[in-house]
Structures are given as C-alpha cells and as structure tokens.
Amino acid sequence: MALWSRENRKNLVQYVDLFEDVPSEYEDEFKKWDQRLNNADWKHKFLDLQHEAVKNQTVASDFDSQGNVHFERTEFHKAMELYNQALCFAEMDSQKGLLYAKRALCFFNLYMYAECIADTKLALNTELPFEWKSKMNEYQEKGTKLLSTTEYRKPIAPKLSFDADTTFPCMANVVQINKNGLETNIVAKSDIGIGQTVLLERAFTSIAVGYDTAVCFTCFKMCTNLMPCADCTDVMFCSEECMRLSDVHKISCGNNYSRMPSYIKLVVQSILEALTTFSSDYLQLMAFVNATVSRKVTETNTDARILNYGQFFGLKSSSKPLPIQLIYEAYTTAMAIPVIQKMFITEKSKRFLMHLVGHHVQVLLANSYGGFEKDQNQFIFASMTNVASLFQHSCTPNLMQHTIGNQTILITNQPVKQGDRLYIDYIPQEHEAEQRIVTLIKDFGIVCTCAKCNPPHPMIDSNLQNDSSFELISQYTKYIPAGIPATLKQKCVEFLQQHAEKPWSEEKELVINVYSQCLLAELDNQMISV
Numbered sequence: 001m002a003l004w005s006r007e008n009r010k011n012l013v014q015y016v017d018l019f020e021d022v023p024s025e026y027e028d029e030f031k032k033w034d035q036r037l038n039n040a041d042w043k044h045k046f047l048d049l050q051h052e053a054v055k056n057q058t059v060a061s062d063f064d065s066q067g068n069v070h071f072e073r074t075e076f077h078k079a080m081e082l083y084n085q086a087l088c089f090a091e092m093d094s095q096k097g098l099l100y101a102k103r104a105l106c107f108f109n110l111y112m113y114a115e116c117i118a119d120t121k122l123a124l125n126t127e128l129p130f131e132w133k134s135k136m137n138e139y140q141e142k143g144t145k146l147l148s149t150t151e152y153r154k155p156i157a158p159k160l161s162f163d164a165d166t167t168f169p170c171m172a173n174v175v176q177i178n179k180n181g182l183e184t185n186i187v188a189k190s191d192i193g194i195g196q197t198v199l200l201e202r203a204f205t206s207i208a209v210g211y212d213t214a215v216c217f218t219c220f221k222m223c224t225n226l227m228p229c230a231d232c233t234d235v236m237f238c239s240e241e242c243m244r245l246s247d248v249h250k251i252s253c254g255n256n257y258s259r260m261p262s263y264i265k266l267v268v269q270s271i272l273e274a275l276t277t278f279s280s281d282y283l284q285l286m287a288f289v290n291a292t293v294s295r296k297v298t299e300t301n302t303d304a305r306i307l308n309y310g311q312f313f314g315l316k317s318s319s320k321p322l323p324i325q326l327i328y329e330a331y332t333t334a335m336a337i338p339v340i341q342k343m344f345i346t347e348k349s350k351r352f353l354m355h356l357v358g359h360h361v362q363v364l365l366a367n368s369y370g371g372f373e374k375d376q377n378q379f380i381f382a383s384m385t386n387v388a389s390l391f392q393h394s395c396t397p398n399l400m401q402h403t404i405g406n407q408t409i410l411i412t413n414q415p416v417k418q419g420d421r422l423y424i425d426y427i428p429q430e431h432e433a434e435q436r437i438v439t440l441i442k443d444f445g446i447v448c449t450c451a452k453c454n455p456p457h458p459m460i461d462s463n464l465q466n467d468s469s470f471e472l473i474s475q476y477t478k479y480i481p482a483g484i485p486a487t488l489k490q491k492c493v494e495f496l497q498q499h500a501e502k503p504w505s506e507e508k509e510l511v512i513n514v515y516s517q518c519l520l521a522e523l524d525n526q527m528i529s530v
Contacts, residue, residue: 186392
C-alpha cells in the first residue's frame with residue numbers, strides 16, 4: 001500500500017487506512033504490541049537496573065550510594081553518571097542539594113573548575129547541612145582561585161570557514177547542491193583548502209537512549225551541570241534556557257516513548273518535532289503536509305523552523321517496502337501521548353497521522369544515523385540532519401564528519417578542487433572490504449565504486465612511504481605517547497597538499513586518518529602544543 005494514497009468512500013475523500021488489510025501475521029504482532037503498550041511495560045533502565053519511572057526517594061538514595069562507591073575508587077565520571085541518575089529520582093530539594101555538592105567534587109577532581117563552581121552554586125541554593133555548606137563555600141573559593149591562575153585552552157567554537165549560503169545558512173557558500181532528477185550531488189564552487197568547515201548544521205531531531213541523563217535533552221551538551229526535569233525521571237537540561245526552549249518535552253514529559261527502543265523513539269520524536277514546528281497546531285501541520293504532498297507549496301513562508309521541516313519532509317525516502325510493523329508501533333505510541341490523542345480525534349486526522357508516521361519512518365531509514373541498528377542495545381545516540389543527508393557516500397571521503405552536541409560538522413580532510421564532488425563516509429567504522437560492500441548494499445542500496453572498493457592501481461604506494469614526513473606521521477603514537485602534538489597536524493597538511501594529485505592508497509588513507517584525529521582532538525579541546 002503506497003503512502004499518501006487516497007480513497008473515496010461515501011463521498012468522503014481521505015487517506016487509506018494503512019493497517020486495514022494486512023496479512024494475518026501482522027495482526028498477531030499488532031495485538032502483542034497493543035498489549036505491551038497498554039500495560040505500560042516501560043521502566044527506567046540504567047545498566048542492569050530497572051525502576052518504575054516515577055520520582056522515588058529510595059531509588060535516588062540507592063543511586064547515590066553507588067555513586068559514592070565509584071567516587072571512593074576515583075572513578076569520577078562513573079560517579080557523576082550515578083549522581084545524575086539519583087537527581088532524576090530525587091524528590092526533596094535537600095537530597096538534590098547533596099547530589100549537586102557531590103557532583104561538584106567530581107568536577108573539581110576532573111580539573112573542571114568552572115563546572116565545579118556552577119554545581120556549588122546549585123547546591124548552595126538548597127538547604128544543605130552545615131558541614132556541606134561549608135565545604136561548598138570552600139570548593140567554590142578553591143575553584144575560583146584555580147580558574148583564575150590555571151592556563152586553559154579555550155574550547156573552540158566551531159564556525160563555517162566561509163560566508164554562509166543564502167538558501168542553506170548552515171552550509172558554506174563555496175559549496176553547491178545540484179539536483180538532477182532523483183540524484184543529488186554536492187560540488188565545490190571553488191578550490192577549498194584542507195581543514196575548512198563547509199557545514200555546521202543543527203540536527204532536525206536527536207535522541208539518546210541509555211544516555212538520557214548524561215546529555216542535555218535540548219542541545220545534547222555532555223559532562224556539564226545538568227538539572228533534572230521536575231516532573232519525570234527521563235531527561236536533564238544543562239540550563240534554565242534549554243529547559244524553557246524544549247517544546248517537545250513540554251508535550252511529552254513522562255511519556256513511555258522516552259524509554260522505548262531507539263527505532264520507536266526516533267520516529268515519535270520526529271513527529272513531536274513536526275508538531276512543535278507548527279506550535280502544536282495540528283491543522284496547520286496537516287495543511288502544510290497536504291500541500292507539500294499535492295505539490296501546492298508556495299515559497300512565501302519564511303519561518304526558519306517550517307523551512308527546516310520542509311527540507312526534512314522532502315528528503316529521499318527508503319526504497320525498501322513499507323515496514324508496516326514499525327509504522328504501527330510508532331503510530332500507536334504517538335497516539336498514546338495525551339496531547340496527540342486530543343488532537344487526532346477524527347478518522348480523517350488519524351489516517352493522516354498514519355501516513356505522516358510512515359513518511360517519517362521512510363525518510364529516517366534512508367537518512368538518519370544510529371537509530372535503526374539491527375541489534376538494539378541500551379546505549380544509542382541517533383540524529384537526523386537535513387543538509388548533511390544530501391552528501392553522497394564514498395569509502396574515501398574528502399570530508400570528515402563530526403558531531404558536537406546536536407550539531408553536525410563537515411570539514412575537508414584533503415584539498416578539494418573546483419567542480420569536485422564532496423563525499424562523506426556512511427559507515428566510518430573500520431570494516432573489511434567485503435563486509436563494507438555488503439553493508440552499503442543492504443543498508444543504503446549503494447554499490448560503491450570508489451578507489452578503495454575497486455582499486456584500479458596498487459593499494460600501496462612505495463613513493464609515499466619514502467616521503468620524509470610519512471614515517472613520523474605513521475609512527476606518531478610511538479614517538480609522542482603523551483598526546484597529539486599540534487605540529488603533527490601541520491605535517492599531515494603539508495603531506496596531503498604535496499600529494500593532492502596522488503590517487504587513493506593505504507599510505508594516503510593513513511595520513512588522512514591521522515589528520516582527522518588531530519582535527520577531532522582540536523574540536524574536543526585536547527590538542528597540546530609542542
């Protein structure tokens with residue numbers, strides 16, 4: 001059954017019911033899912049622990065005690081994870097205050113003095129016991145002194161290396177999107193040097209399954225002064241502003257979807273993003289989507305969020321058959337959210353939502369990262385970025401992809417000439433050639449013809465091995481065990497510029513990978529100077 005197909009029954013034109021005429025095996029699976037959904041069988045999970053997803057002082061105390069054990073072992077990151085879990089369950093401000101205080105000590109021991117000071121302030125805003133109040137004042141003073149006397153490399157705020165494109169402000173104006181029928185290619189409008197940021201895009205939607213209390217729900221900032229939602233045990237925020245800006249959480253706080261597998265959570269959250277784009281006015285959403293499907297959209301709308309949603313909606317869809325079971329599970333999960341249940345009351349609106357969920361599923365399957373793993377596990381990050389999704393794949397990409405918070409960054413990892421196509425790697429993890437080819441065909445329908453999959457020349461270039469810089473670059477971990485030196489990055493740049501015309505080889509790939517590690521270290525504020 002095709003998405004957005006209509007029927008006319010009793011002079012009423014509406015979208016077809018996607019779940020009406022399904023094979024009997026689907027009906028059985030639907031019933032099993034309905035039973036599980038109705039039983040609200042979705043507990044708060046952390047490692048091997050499961051708890052009812054409601055505030056509970058005893059559960060908070062248990063997480064607190066486990067955090068203390070890891071603190072004594074000087075496992076400060078692990079201790080903070082457990083203190084964050086405890087904060088989500090804590091009911092009383094006094095208990096929250098103690099948890100903020102303990103987390104402040106973790107930050108101090110991790111030399112994160114600004115975060116330590118921020119947590120001491122959160123702790124002091126509660127009714128702390130006298131000894132803890134005294135300790136917080138002490139650590140606030142220590143942290144302030146160390147912060148003023150210690151030299152720090154300021155975090156690098158990523159930004160585009162060129163002026164922004166007028167149509168796609170997240171993309172540099174030296175890059176151009178060319179569409180030819182169903183095919184989209186992104187090319188360089190001019191020569192682009194190595195290490196240039198050509199895309200900096202905030203995700204349309206992002207989820208963290210298993211890491212919910214380790215990242216800010218709104219901006220995905222990690223290892224910071226997270227504060228729990230006052231009404232649920234599912235999410236945390238890095239600031240009052242992020243808490244205020246989270247329209248999605250306002251309409252879904254405490255709902256089961258937050259604790260569901262990533263493939264359900266990602267789809268439902270994308271539907272919530274669509275609704276909040278139109279200020280939860282489902283009639284406006286329906287009108288926009290219907291006009292888009294009917295190709296009657298005008299270009300007069302200038303609202304950035306609506307334009308962003310329009311980009312998402314217009315992305316290519318999966319070519320695979322409709323995953324009707326997944327669509328049913330995501331649809332019924334969305335309909336279980338009270339706000340959505342009150343909106344989509346009529347049969348016509350319910351059928352619209354069925355198709356909208358189906359459309360989102362197909363777009364996410366074709367374009368998102370991390371949400372549809374075959375073997376579901378508890379700890380998954382997944383995101384969906386619109387413009388980044390338009391870049392095609394190569395196993396020898398000329399762009400490095402990195403994520404900071406909920407932003408995707410694309411940086412050139414080798415010189416690019418005017419007219420060259422720009423590529424990213426859809427499966428950046430190391431795979432044997434055979435496995436990589438199978439994965440690309442199975443997951444993306446891509447038969448890759450890049451030089452790595454089909455080398456037209458020897459994979460080893462002895463001339464590159466003789467380059468004086470190559471030995472240093474290839475053996476950098478042996479020579480410099482303390483970390484990545486800033487000079488190494490420059491060596492990689494010089495090597496790649498000098499051999500820009502050389503075809504792919506194992507030596508060239510090694511240098512590109514080392515250069516990418518330098519970029520990542522720099523972005524993550526780890527680069528050391530020598």
